[in-house]
Amino acid sequence: xxxxxxxxxxxxxxxxxxxxxxxxxxxxxxxxxxxxxxxxxxxxxxxxxxxxxxxxxxxxxxxxxxxxxxxxxxxxxxxxxxxxxxxxxxxxxxxxxxxxxxxxxxxxxxxxxxxxxxxxxxxxxxxxxxxxxxxxxxxxxxxxxxxxxxxxxxxxxxxxxxxxxxxxxxxxxxxxxxxxxxxxxxxxxxxxxxxxxxxxxxxxxxxxxxxxxxxxxxxxxxxxxxxxxxxxxxxxxxxxxxxxxxxxxxxxxxxxxxxxxxxxxxxxxxxxxxxxxxxxxxxxxxxxxxxxxxxxxxxxxxxxxxxxxxxxxxxxx
Amino acid sequence: xxxxxxxxxxxxxxxxxxxxxxxxxxxxxxxxxxxxxxxxxxxxxxxxxxxxxxxxxxxxxxxxxxxxxxxxxxxxxxxxxxxxxxxxxxxxxxxxxxxxxxxxxxxxxxxxxxxxxxxxxxxxxxxxxxxxxxxxxxxxxxxxxxxxxxxxxxxxxxxxxxxxxxxxxxxxxxxxxxxxxxxxxxxxxxxxxxxxxxxxxxxxxxxxxxxxxxxxxxxxxxxxxxxxxxxxxxxxxxxxxxxxxxxxxxxxxxxxxxxxxxxxxxxxxxxxxxxxxxxxxx
Numbered sequence: 001x002x003x004x005x006x007x008x009x010x011x012x013x014x015x016x017x018x019x020x021x022x023x024x025x026x027x028x029x030x031x032x033x034x035x036x037x038x039x040x041x042x043x044x045x046x047x048x049x050x051x052x053x054x055x056x057x058x059x060x061x062x063x064x065x066x067x068x069x070x071x072x073x074x075x076x077x078x079x080x081x082x083x084x085x086x087x088x089x090x091x092x093x094x095x096x097x098x099x100x101x102x103x104x105x106x107x108x109x110x111x112x113x114x115x116x117x118x119x120x121x122x123x124x125x126x127x128x129x130x131x132x133x134x135x136x137x138x139x140x141x142x143x144x145x146x147x148x149x150x151x152x153x154x155x156x157x158x159x160x161x162x163x164x165x166x167x168x169x170x171x172x173x174x175x176x177x178x179x180x181x182x183x184x185x186x187x188x189x190x191x192x193x194x195x196x197x198x199x200x201x202x203x204x205x206x207x208x209x210x211x212x213x214x215x216x217x218x219x220x221x222x223x224x225x226x227x228x229x230x231x232x233x234x235x236x237x238x239x240x241x242x243x244x245x246x247x248x249x250x251x252x253x254x255x256x257x258x259x260x261x262x263x264x265x266x267x268x269x270x271x272x273x274x275x276x277x278x279x280x281x282x283x284x285x286x287x288x289x290x291x292x293x294x295x296x297x298x299x300x301x302x303x304x305x306x307x308x309x310x311x312x313x314x315x316x317x
Numbered sequence: 318x319x320x321x322x323x324x325x326x327x328x329x330x331x332x333x334x335x336x337x338x339x340x341x342x343x344x345x346x347x348x349x350x351x352x353x354x355x356x357x358x359x360x361x362x363x364x365x366x367x368x369x370x371x372x373x374x375x376x377x378x379x380x381x382x383x384x385x386x387x388x389x390x391x392x393x394x395x396x397x398x399x400x401x402x403x404x405x406x407x408x409x410x411x412x413x414x415x416x417x418x419x420x421x422x423x424x425x426x427x428x429x430x431x432x433x434x435x436x437x438x439x440x441x442x443x444x445x446x447x448x449x450x451x452x453x454x455x456x457x458x459x460x461x462x463x464x465x466x467x468x469x470x471x472x473x474x475x476x477x478x479x480x481x482x483x484x485x486x487x488x489x490x491x492x493x494x495x496x497x498x499x500x501x502x503x504x505x506x507x508x509x510x511x512x513x514x515x516x517x518x519x520x521x522x523x524x525x526x527x528x529x530x531x532x533x534x535x536x537x538x539x540x541x542x543x544x545x546x547x548x549x550x551x552x553x554x555x556x557x558x559x560x561x562x563x564x565x566x567x568x569x570x571x572x573x574x575x576x577x578x579x580x581x582x583x584x585x586x587x588x589x590x591x592x593x594x595x596x597x598x599x
Contacts, residue, residue: 028503029418033430036415036474043471044437047448054447061451118323120335128586129342133349135582137532139550140575143557143567147355148348153368153564155351187348192593199594201319209319218321227319234597244439251534255554272443277539284447291443302439306432313428 048295055288060281072289087263088290091271094178095247095297098267101182102189102246106238109193110231114223116194117201127198134191142255145184146171171257174264181252181265189245193238200234201227236308243301247294268294355568356380363564380569388559389544390570393552397577400462400469400548401530405523407470408477412522413515415474416481417507421493431482438475442535445472453540460541465548468540469530477522480595484518485511521592524585528578549574 020027055072057065070079078084116127133141148154149170160166170180204227212226228235250269257265259274266274268290276287323331343350351369357377358367367373384390419431449468450459458464488511496506537551544552553574560566582589 024503025422026424029422029424029427032414032418032507036411036434036478037430039411039467039471040434040437040474042452043449043468044440044445044475045433047445047452048440050448050451051444061447114320115341117318117320118334120323120338126338126342128583130345131590132579132582133346135528135578136349136575137534137550137578139532139534139553140571143553143571144348144352147564147568148351153363155347155369158369195590196594196597199590199597203598204319206318222319234594237594237597247441250442251550254534254538269441269443273446273535273539276447287443288447291441291446294441295444298439298441302436305439306436309435310428310432 051288051291051295054285055292057285059284061276061284062282065285068285072286073293075286076289076293087266087271088268090263091266091268094265094267095294097178098182098185098246098249099243101179102185102242103239105186105189105193105242106235108186108190109195109238110197112190112194113197113201117198127195131191131195134188134195136188138185138188138251139255141184141188142181142252145180145187145252146256149180172261174261177257177261177265181249181256184256185245185249185252189242192241196234196238197231200231204230240305244298247298247301268297352568353572355564356572358565360563360565376565377569380565381573383566384556384569384573388556388570389552390549390556390573392544393547393549393556394573394577396462396544396546396552397531397548397550400465401527403466404469404473404530405526407466408473408526409519409522411470411474412477412481413512413519414507415478416485417511419478419482420485420488421490421511431478434475434478438472438479446539450539460543460546462541462546465536465540465546468536469533473526473529477526480522480592481515481518483595484515488514517588517591520585520588521595524581524589525592527581528589531578 054065056067056069058068058072059065074080074082076085076088112130116123116130136144148156151157151167151169151172156170157167160168168176171177208226208230209222212222217226248269249267250273253259253265253267253270254273259266259270272287272290272294275283275290323334354369354372357375357380358372359374359376359379362368362370362373365373415434419427453459453464453468456464458467492510492514493506496510501509531548532550533548534550537548541547541551544555547555553570556570557567560570
């Protein structure tokens with residue numbers, strides 16, 4: 001007589017758990033990540049490498065690529081015996097103008113935010129009306145401002161005329177055109193910075209403000225020593241989006257002047273587009289080289305942004 | 318509260334503030350007001366040099382009617398819609414999943430992948446332009462809405478994943494642990510525990526991406542041409558060459574092109590601003 005243990009066979013009541021079940025916690029995140037990673041790799045990560053590769057070639061976008069080594073860069077930057085590319089030089093300086101002047105959006109946004117941070121009837125309406133230029137597409141902003149600047153029909157010259165000045169043809173004057181476009185770009189960008197600061201001001205610790213007030217702090221001293229330190233996260237984001245916005249400037253230039261007059265409003269992003277898809281044949285290799293230069297300018301900022309975010313991320317743990 | 322609340326300031330400043338507020342607003346919106354005024358004027362006003370005054374007759378119906386019935390504008394608007402909506406759905410879906418993976422699980426490379434998504438989001442478009450255009454041509458998707466949608470989904474996934482991951486991070490983690498103890502499958506936790514909590518983030522992202530994609534111009538001119546696939550931002554140039562120097566029609570056209578995101582913003586203001594100012598407050 002055999003004595004069987006009074007243990008039910010494990011196999012029957014509890015089937016062997018599948019491989020997936022056993023590794024569920026390890027596998028699931030990758031399954032969830034996979035679609036996003038594939039899309040992002042195919043359309044963003046791999047193209048960055050491809051652009052580097054293409055920039056070492058001469059290519060019309062259709063036929064065979066011809067290896068030319070660094071000659072695209074030599075032509076662009078004036079290495080060796082070549083002279084620096086004139087259009088590149090103009091574009092580069094214009095990019096710097098954009099970067100510096102675009103940053104005005106941050107103090108301007110702060111100023112409007114401080115002005116609007118009150119509780120009176122209808123203030124919500126005012127806040128959204130001040131913000132909404134940001135929602136309009138840059139193409140329309142460009143059109144709106146180019147009509148605003150029109151020498152005869154434009155409102156700007158009507159106002160200048162009222163004060164006895166003008167008329168000026170902002171977009172027709174090579175020395176003024178870039179500034180005119182930057183002013184147009186500052187309009188939505190200031191709105192963006194304003195909304196960041198309004199949100200930041202909302203979260204300012206009222207007890208600290210009261211305490212500082214009891215200590216006799218007010219006006220700009222209060223702003224500088226008590227309020228601004230608390231607005232640091234908002235300032236950081238405003239800085240990031242403004243820098244990125246300045247270096248991405250393309251729509252406004254394309255719509256308002258198309259690079260002119262006499263190429264005076266080109267920036268790198270516009271010059272790259274112009275060279276790659278120009279009417280006189282596609283020069284994709286040369287265009288890619290411009291894009292690589294722009295990428296490296298941007299990379300400096302990207303590294304700084306990522307480093308700041310990484311520090312916060314470590315701090316949060 | 319800073320600056321000092323109005324109620325605690327002098328009577329004088331209270332009154333001047335109430336007066337300043339509308340004046341500042343009018344100055345701020347002046348270029349736009351001028352264009353709106355353009356768009357309701359009759360053509361004769363431009364001939365007679367009445368550029369900035371009151372319209373001599375109210376021609377809004379006429380001008381906007383021309384935009385809708387005598388140009389390609391409606392086609393461009395449809396194109397924009399059929400590019401924007403699939404992109405919103407695609408990018409939000411992909412980034413929900415990716416954000417869930419990055420926000421909930423601890424695994425090797427988590428932070429690295431997260432930072433690649435953020436970094437990719439900052440790169441200049443131009444470095445992607447030539448290869449992406451080439452890829453789209455090779456896939457036979459040049460000058461199609463699909464080609465544009467696929468790229469937009471991929472690119473927006475960077476920003477959306479950043480957004481979603483940080484949002485999921487802020488959710489109460491014990492909730493997920495409790496579900497695990499109950500033996501619920503991981504994908505069901507995503508679907509039935511996490512997703513319902515993400516509604517505000519979904520709404521915020523959806524309106525933001527809608528605006529970003531609707532307003533895109535660069536990729537529209539790189540990947541499409543002509544009224545079959547071009548969205549309204551690119552189509553407006555064709556519209557403007559059709560009505561060259563007819564400012565009353567061109568301004569009506571621009572207002573129509575700009576309107577959908579503006580309407581979206583005013584309808585979903587709370588979500589829109591919540592999305593845009595994510596991270597502005599610690």
